[in-house]
Amino acid sequence: MSMIERPYYSDYSSAPIQHQFSPYADNGGSVVAIAGDDFAVIAADTRLSAGFSIYTREQNKLFPLSDGTILGCAGCWCDTLTLTRILKSRMQMYQHEHNKTMSTTACAQMLSTLLYYKRFFPYYISNVMVGFDTEGKGCVYSYDPIGHCEKTNYKAGGSAGALLQPLLDNQIAHTNLDKVPKEPLTLEKALALLKDVFISAAERDIYTGDKVLINIITKDGIKEEAFDLRKD
Amino acid sequence: MFDPMGAPPALWHNGPTPGGFYNFPAIQTRPSEPITHSKSPVTTATSVIALAYDKGVVIAGDLLASYGSLARYKNCPRILKVNENILLGASGDYADFQYIKSFIEQKIIDEECIGDNIKLKPKSLYCWLTRVMYQRRSKFDPFWNNIIVAGIQDGEPFLGQVDKLGTAYTDRAICTGYAAHIVLPIIRDFLDKNPNPTQAEAKALVLKCMEVLYYRDARSFSKFQIGIMDKEAGSSIEGPLTCEENWEIALVAKN
Numbered sequence: 001m002s003m004i005e006r007p008y009y010s011d012y013s014s015a016p017i018q019h020q021f022s023p024y025a026d027n028g029g030s031v032v033a034i035a036g037d038d039f040a041v042i043a044a045d046t047r048l049s050a051g052f053s054i055y056t057r058e059q060n061k062l063f064p065l066s067d068g069t070i071l072g073c074a075g076c077w078c079d080t081l082t083l084t085r086i087l088k089s090r091m092q093m094y095q096h097e098h099n100k101t102m103s104t105t106a107c108a109q110m111l112s113t114l115l116y117y118k119r120f121f122p123y124y125i126s127n128v129m130v131g132f133d134t135e136g137k138g139c140v141y142s143y144d145p146i147g148h149c150e151k152t153n154y155k156a157g158g159s160a161g162a163l164l165q166p167l168l169d170n171q172i173a174h175t176n177l178d179k180v181p182k183e184p185l186t187l188e189k190a191l192a193l194l195k196d197v198f199i200s201a202a203e204r205d206i207y208t209g210d211k212v213l214i215n216i217i218t219k220d221g222i223k224e225e226a227f228d229l230r231k232d
Numbered sequence: 233m234f235d236p237m238g239a240p241p242a243l244w245h246n247g248p249t250p251g252g253f254y255n256f257p258a259i260q261t262r263p264s265e266p267i268t269h270s271k272s273p274v275t276t277a278t279s280v281i282a283l284a285y286d287k288g289v290v291i292a293g294d295l296l297a298s299y300g301s302l303a304r305y306k307n308c309p310r311i312l313k314v315n316e317n318i319l320l321g322a323s324g325d326y327a328d329f330q331y332i333k334s335f336i337e338q339k340i341i342d343e344e345c346i347g348d349n350i351k352l353k354p355k356s357l358y359c360w361l362t363r364v365m366y367q368r369r370s371k372f373d374p375f376w377n378n379i380i381v382a383g384i385q386d387g388e389p390f391l392g393q394v395d396k397l398g399t400a401y402t403d404r405a406i407c408t409g410y411a412a413h414i415v416l417p418i419i420r421d422f423l424d425k426n427p428n429p430t431q432a433e434a435k436a437l438v439l440k441c442m443e444v445l446y447y448r449d450a451r452s453f454s455k456f457q458i459g460i461m462d463k464e465a466g467s468s469i470e471g472p473l474t475c476e477e478n479w480e481i482a483l484v485a486k487n
Contacts, residue, residue, distance in 0.1 A: 020271070021269075021271055021272075021372065021374060023369050023370065023372065023374075023397060024397075025397055025399055027399065048401055050399075053412055053413065055393075055399075055401050055403075056401045056402070056403040057403075058403065059401055076397075077399045077400075077401070078362075078365075078366055078369070078395075078397040078398035078399040078400070081362060081366070081398065081399075081400060082366055082398070121370070
């Protein structure tokens with residue numbers, strides 16, 4: 001077999017359309033997670049887009065891995081579908097092998113390992129995971145696409161991540177503010193903040209909008225909430 | 233053969249050089265030609281439109297397969313009835329669609345041979361196509377298509393789209409290609425005003441959208457097919473239908 005060139009059509013040649021295949025797409029979406037002593041909340045918008053097109057306004061980007069662990073994904077949607085499907089089967093395999101549900105800390109490590117396994121052809125996803133740590137406190141794990149994992153109390157990821165993280169730094173950690181009293185974060189404060197930051201993100205980021213789905217984990221289990229964002 | 237007058241035969245022939253590794257005769261040791269993948273679509277089909285109504289789904293696509301800007305083949309159907317539960321429509325590379333169509337049809341034959349009367353459901357086909365498309369994109373040899381799976385599952389209408397990367401989503405109205413830009417806003421606007429259209433309304437809307445597409449999409453064609461799957465009335469693929477066209481306005485238009 002000889003080398004096959006791209007087909008050449010003379011009536012189509014003055015400015016040939018070049019389709020450069022890229023295995024990745026940026027489908028946007030933002031994920032925000034906040035953890036307190038006795039709760040963890042995670043929220044993601046429901047807009048799935050590509051460039052200036054909105055694919056759907058109703059795409060859930062939160063994936064409950066167990067009764068106490070939730071993963072939020074934003075970025076390349078085809079990778080998200082694949083990764084979450086693998087995670088789901090790994091959770092099931094763990095359940096059958098050990099006759100118990102995987103802890104959040106174990107899930108967090110597993111995700112890091114799965115991401116690094118694809119180090120040279122990464123899943124292009126901004127992952128944020130929430131649950132309770134070994135001490136029973138709410139926690140947030142955030143990742144880069146190749147598996148670096150960090151445990152924090154709050155994180156904004158996805159298309160508006162860079163927009164929202166400094167806002168959370170200011171409102172939750174009170175960074176560089178010395179006159180703000182240190183008091184533990186309540187669930188009410190976290191939810192109010194979550195709604196505010198998403199409304200702000202929808203103003204400035206075209207990939208964030210339509211609706212926000214919120215999952216709240218407390219000792220009673222997972223509760224779901226939703227509220228609307230601007231749809232333009 | 234031994235030749236008493238000639239040179240004696242070599243002590244060792246047709247074998248490896250003494251001390252060397254044996255070269256298997258059928259295997260070429262030189263590096264083979266690089267593997268080539270399709271980096272762009274060739275014979276392309278334009279948009280597919282799909283809409284779910286209260287009791288079923290409507291899906292439509294025209295019959296044209298283009299070679300770039302050349303309207304090359306004018307009778308290329310790409311709305312497919314997979315089984316009693318599923319309609320499928322595809323835009324993009326027509327050859328890739330025909331290949332996908334062939335292995336879906338084989339899947340249905342294999343299933344019927346089992347004879348347990350269990351039929352493939354739209355969500356299953358949609359999920360499976362997601363994996364097929366993702367696997368090919370991961371091999372850097374994608375099927376250059378957008379596929380819409382439409383059907384009825386558990387009494388509910390279903391619409392899902394898969395693209396060449398394996399990106400997949402479900403919605404009440406889905407369009408591929410140029411229609412995603414020019415027709416989808418019309419359908420979304422319609423659904424905002426009338427969230428539960430009847431079959432007649434949905435069909436009328438899709439027919440109108442095919443007309444809009446024919447006027448505005450330079451790669452579209454007046455002949456098209458429309459597939460309808462209804463909870464009660466079953467499914468059918470109608471066509472070829474023809475857009476009503478009226479170009480009188482062209483005489484008035486300047487620029």
